Amino acid sequence: MSEERKKRETPLLDELESGPWPSFVKEIKKADTAMADDLLGVLERSYEEKIGHWKHGGLVGVMGYGGGVIGRYSDLPQDFPEVAEFHTIRVNQPAGWFYTSDALRTIAGIWERHGSGMTNMHGSTGDIVLLGCKTQELEPVFAELTAAGFDLGGSGSDMRTPSCCVGQARCEWACYDTMGACYDFTQTYQDELHRPAFPYKYKLKFSGCPNDCVASVARSDMSFIGVWRDEIKVDAEQVKAYAAGGKLDIQKDVCDRCPTGCMKWDGAALEIDNANCVKCMHCINAMPKALAPGDDRGAAILIGAKAPIVGGALLASVFVPFIKMEPPYEDIKELLSRIWDLWAEHGKNRERVGEFIQRVGLGNFLEQIGLDPVPEMITAPRANPYIFYQDTVEDEA
Amino acid sequence: MSASPRKTDIGPPNFEKFLPPVVKTNYGQWKYHEILKPGVMVHVAASGDKLYTVRAASPRLLSVATIRMFAALADRFTGGFLRFTSRNNVEFLVSDPANIDPLIAELKKEGFPVGGIGPSISNCVHTQGWVHCHSAASDASGVVKSVMDDLYPHFANMDMPGKLRIAFACCLNMCGAVHCSDIAILGIHRKAPKIKHGDVPKMCEIPSLVSSCPTGAVRPATVDGLQSVEIIEEQCMYCGNCFTVCPAMKIADAENDGISIWVGGKVSNARTEPKFSKLAIPFLPNNPPRWPEVVEAVRNIVDAYAGNARKFERMGEWIDRIGWPNFFKLTDIPFTRYHIDDFKHAGETFRRSVHVRQV
Numbered sequence: 001m002s003e004e005r006k007k008r009e010t011p012l013l014d015e016l017e018s019g020p021w022p023s024f025v026k027e028i029k030k031a032d033t034a035m036a037d038d039l040l041g042v043l044e045r046s047y048e049e050k051i052g053h054w055k056h057g058g059l060v061g062v063m064g065y066g067g068g069v070i071g072r073y074s075d076l077p078q079d080f081p082e083v084a085e086f087h088t089i090r091v092n093q094p095a096g097w098f099y100t101s102d103a104l105r106t107i108a109g110i111w112e113r114h115g116s117g118m119t120n121m122h123g124s125t126g127d128i129v130l131l132g133c134k135t136q137e138l139e140p141v142f143a144e145l146t147a148a149g150f151d152l153g154g155s156g157s158d159m160r161t162p163s164c165c166v167g168q169a170r171c172e173w174a175c176y177d178t179m180g181a182c183y184d185f186t187q188t189y190q191d192e193l194h195r196p197a198f199p200y201k202y203k204l205k206f207s208g209c210p211n212d213c214v215a216s217v218a219r220s221d222m223s224f225i226g227v228w229r230d231e232i233k234v235d236a237e238q239v240k241a242y243a244a245g246g247k248l249d250i251q252k253d254v255c256d257r258c259p260t261g262c263m264k265w266d267g268a269a270l271e272i273d274n275a276n277c278v279k280c281m282h283c284i285n286a287m288p289k290a291l292a293p294g295d296d297r298g299a300a301i302l303i304g305a306k307a308p309i310v311g312g313a314l315l316a317s318v319f320v321p322f323i324k325m326e327p328p329y330e331d332i333k334e335l336l337s338r339i340w341d342l343w344a345e346h347g348k349n350r351e352r353v354g355e356f357i358q359r360v361g362l363g364n365f366l367e368q369i370g371l372d373p374v375p376e377m378i379t380a381p382r383a384n385p386y387i388f389y390q391d392t393v394e395d396e397a
Numbered sequence: 398m399s400a401s402p403r404k405t406d407i408g409p410p411n412f413e414k415f416l417p418p419v420v421k422t423n424y425g426q427w428k429y430h431e432i433l434k435p436g437v438m439v440h441v442a443a444s445g446d447k448l449y450t451v452r453a454a455s456p457r458l459l460s461v462a463t464i465r466m467f468a469a470l471a472d473r474f475t476g477g478f479l480r481f482t483s484r485n486n487v488e489f490l491v492s493d494p495a496n497i498d499p500l501i502a503e504l505k506k507e508g509f510p511v512g513g514i515g516p517s518i519s520n521c522v523h524t525q526g527w528v529h530c531h532s533a534a535s536d537a538s539g540v541v542k543s544v545m546d547d548l549y550p551h552f553a554n555m556d557m558p559g560k561l562r563i564a565f566a567c568c569l570n571m572c573g574a575v576h577c578s579d580i581a582i583l584g585i586h587r588k589a590p591k592i593k594h595g596d597v598p599k600m601c602e603i604p605s606l607v608s609s610c611p612t613g614a615v616r617p618a619t620v621d622g623l624q625s626v627e628i629i630e631e632q633c634m635y636c637g638n639c640f641t642v643c644p645a646m647k648i649a650d651a652e653n654d655g656i657s658i659w660v661g662g663k664v665s666n667a668r669t670e671p672k673f674s675k676l677a678i679p680f681l682p683n684n685p686p687r688w689p690e691v692v693e694a695v696r697n698i699v700d701a702y703a704g705n706a707r708k709f710e711r712m713g714e715w716i717d718r719i720g721w722p723n724f725f726k727l728t729d730i731p732f733t734r735y736h737i738d739d740f741k742h743a744g745e746t747f748r749r750s751v752h753v754r755q756v
Contacts, residue, residue, distance in 0.1 A: 016538075016543070021456070023508070024539075024542060025542075028458070030460040032460075046527035052526075052527045052533045054531040056531045096412055097480045118459075120458060121457065121464070124573050132529075143403070147404070151405075151408050166480070166482075168424055169424060172427040172428055194406060215574065215577065218577035218664050253709065279666070280669075282709070285709075308570075309571075312740060349608070
């Protein structure tokens with residue numbers, strides 16, 4: 001710490017430096033900047049008063065972009081002048097969050113020169129978050145980021161930064177190239193990402209299998225979950241090895257836990273009724289050396305997940321039960337543009353697509369999008385008889 | 398003046414340039430994986446090539462100094478290759494197994510323990526809290542640090558019946574989308590914003606303030622001759638959106654803000670369908686710096702799950718099997734009127750049968 005900077009007393013926060021879990025307080029101290037000093041100061045004040053001291057507000061950003069920077073100001077600028085302006089910059093992460101040490105040092109260097117020295121690796125949507133930037137430093141940070149090959153992510157009512165699981169880079173269960181698809185869609189929709197023009201946010205997430213490691217079913221307006229259509233691949237010798245290994249009871253831990261009861265184990269061989277498999281992943285998760293997804297792989301597209309605000313939380317629901325995920329994904333992009341056109345035209349301000357579908361009805365939505373209803377979209381047909389029939393016979397007056 | 402044109406809309410760097418050679422060679426050709434010990438797994442490709450992963454905890458809020466430390470460790474042990482996970486862990490991608498233990502030792506020395514793979518508690522995803530958010534009802538980092546200090550043995554060892562995913566969001570906007578977690582810790586405001594009428598005309602644009610309210614609870618009003626707004630308190634559900642557009646609508650309230658605990662959500666399709674977390678504890682006080690009530694409550698739920706769930710069973714699957722009355726009995730958590738839904742579609746959670754275990 002440089003001599004001229006005043007050391008603030010932070011007895012409450014100092015208690016969070018001990019213990020086995022990595023300490024964020026140590027991190028703020030390690031940043032070793034005047035901004036980080038004041039961040040620690042204002043946070044200590046919050047710990048004393050049990051109240052936050054940040055304000056949103058003001059349109060801040062970089063020239064030509066409407067998203068990617070979130071304005072943040074302290075409500076105690078006189079006490080903590082270094083964090084009077086403390087904006088967030090969202091930097092679009094590389095797909096799968098892969099880095100080289102050089103790439104990380106490049107980002108660290110830019111942020112050391114221009115900001116607080118604090119980051120989130122990563123934000124909730126997936127971006128690299130540069131935490132705490134003064135307004136005058138936004139353009140210089142942006143110039144250095146783009147020179148280094150990085151760009152901003154989304155914020156506000158735009159397509160938010162897409163994210164994906166590790167996919168085929170490391171996972172044997174990935175039913176399509178999640179990282180390739182994520183990169184492709186991100187590059188295709190740079191305008192939609194950087195210039196908010198939607199009723200509200202629109203998130204895309206790519207998970208390679210039904211384990212859904214990026215929580216796409218809970219968190220994305222459009223969720224691509226890898227699935228397969230053919231038979232689970234079985235290595236019979238490895239099944240026997242699991243049985244002999246003693247750690248797994250194949251009847252109890254695998255067959256009895258199958259949601260459709262489609263597996264039989266006679267102590268020597270495993271039999272799977274694949275026509276009744278719902279691709280839940282449990283048996284494959286339990287015996288990764290013996291079982292694997294089939295070869296006819298693709299994805300299910302689900303639509304409409306969101307957190308509670310405004311009209312309550314929603315999980316995504318099945319929209320396309322199976323589609324091949326092949327670049328350049330023209331069929332999916334065509335579908336996406338039809339959804340965006342309809343929602344942009346008729347969605348209310350701050351209405352996510354899931355809420356829009358609830359308001360107008362999935363049947364109407366499908367008709368407008370030009371997608372046929374299929375029973376895979378629902379858990380059961382309606383129980384209420386309030387049907388708005390469209391195909392009634394008119395009186396000939 | 399700079400001659401180089403301003404670059405825009407270049408998008409993120411192509412991930413391919415950040416992949417280790419073993420990944421490039423075996424992309425899409427992985428055959429199986431094994432967990433070798435807590436925090437360490439190996440992926441084996443059809444070619445026979447192996448990639449070892451060492452997963453370490455992170456507080457998510459990282460200084461550039463720590464990012465440089467990770468980069469230096471990657472240079473020493475992985476040829477410079479590393480990644481982060483969807484739960485904010487850092488993963489070192491090791492080709493030479495001889496580097497695993499020295500890397501783990503260095504990470505431990507730096508204060509970044511290894512674990513979080515398999516039937517364990519992985520990193521707790523969380524939001525900004527008082528560190529950076531204007532609508533936070535609690536701090537995120539401090540609660541997570543306190544809870545994970547306490548649960549650390551379950552991160553470092555694979556001693557849970559199944560995966561246990563804990564998440565924290567500091568208000569019900571849930572930018573951490575905690576609503577499908579085994580245990581969700583959620584900051585809550587419980588009082589409508591207090592309006593500083595004198596500041597409204599100076600700081601805020603009334604039409605955008607009125608339209609910011611998702612439930613229409615904010616309406617234009619004249620107060621003491623000044624243009625301001627009023628709030629219909631019964632319609633407010635404490636989202637803080639009005640404070641976002643107008644700093645005169647202060648929602649934070651030191652005495653009434655606090656934390657609620659939700660359980661039994663999941664996103665995976667394994668065995669059972671994805672499900673929402675449901676309310677376990679409606680309110681616990683903010684008690685910084687270590688939030689002892691929250692730490693105790695989470696540990697109590699973890700212990701009940703660990704002691705009673707079957708192998709592979711997630712929190713929500715265990716509760717569905719034993720029934721909610723038994724969950725409240727086993728955890729000794731009081732059941733209150735707040736546990737009964739009264740929002741849209743509330744009746745869907747009322748019991749319509751007499752399938753009741755006598756407990």
